[in-house]
Amino acid sequence: MDRREALQGVVALTAVAAAANASAQQEQHHHHHGGGKYAALMETAGDCVKTGETCLTHCHDSLATGDKSLGQCAKRVSELMAACSALRSLAAQNSRFVPQYARLTMQVCDACEKECRKHASKHESCNACAESCAACSKECKALTT
Structure with a gap:
C-alpha cells in the first residue's frame, strides 16, 4: 500500500465517522428534550x-x-x-x-x-x-x- 492509498483510506474512514457522528447527534436530539x-x-x-x-x-x-x-x-x-x-x-x-x-x-x-x-x-x-x-x-x- 502506498501513501496515496493510505491517505484515501484515512479520508474515507474520517467521512464515515463524521456521518455516523452526525446521525447519532440527530438521533440523540430527537429522543432527548433538554432534560x-x-x-x-x-x-x-x-x-x-x-x-x-x-x-x-x-x-x-x-x-x-x-x-x-x-x-x-x-x-x-x-x-x-x-x-x-x-x-x-x-x-x-x-x-x-x-x-x-x-x-x-x-x-x-x-x-x-x-x-x-x-x-x-x-x-x-x-x-x-x-x-x-x-x-x-x-x-x-x-x-x-
Missing part, C-alpha cells in the same frame, strides 16, 4: 456532586495528614453527594417524588454550605462546594414554595 421540567435542578445537583467530590478529596487529604479541622466538612459533603445524586436521578426520571425530596436535599445543601463556609477563605474547594450548595438549595426552594 425535562427539572433540567435546572439536574444541573445544580450535578454541580454539587462534582464540587463535592473535589472538596471531599481535599478533606480526606487533610485528614490523612492528621489535620482534623475538616472532619465535619467531610461528613456534610458525604451527605451532600448522596442527597444530590439521588435528587438528580429522580429529576431525570421526572419522578413525582422530586418536590418532596427537594425539601430534604435543600436542608442537606444548607448544612453543607454552612460547614464549607467556615473553611472557604482557606480552601478553594470548600468555597466552590459552598457556592454549589447555595445554588442547588435555591433551585430546591423554588420547587418547594
Whole structure:
C-alpha cells in the first residue's frame, strides 16, 4: 500500500465517522428534550456532586495528614453527594417524588454550605462546594414554595 492509498483510506474512514457522528447527534436530539421540567435542578445537583467530590478529596487529604479541622466538612459533603445524586436521578426520571425530596436535599445543601463556609477563605474547594450548595438549595426552594 502506498501513501496515496493510505491517505484515501484515512479520508474515507474520517467521512464515515463524521456521518455516523452526525446521525447519532440527530438521533440523540430527537429522543432527548433538554432534560425535562427539572433540567435546572439536574444541573445544580450535578454541580454539587462534582464540587463535592473535589472538596471531599481535599478533606480526606487533610485528614490523612492528621489535620482534623475538616472532619465535619467531610461528613456534610458525604451527605451532600448522596442527597444530590439521588435528587438528580429522580429529576431525570421526572419522578413525582422530586418536590418532596427537594425539601430534604435543600436542608442537606444548607448544612453543607454552612460547614464549607467556615473553611472557604482557606480552601478553594470548600468555597466552590459552598457556592454549589447555595445554588442547588435555591433551585430546591423554588420547587418547594
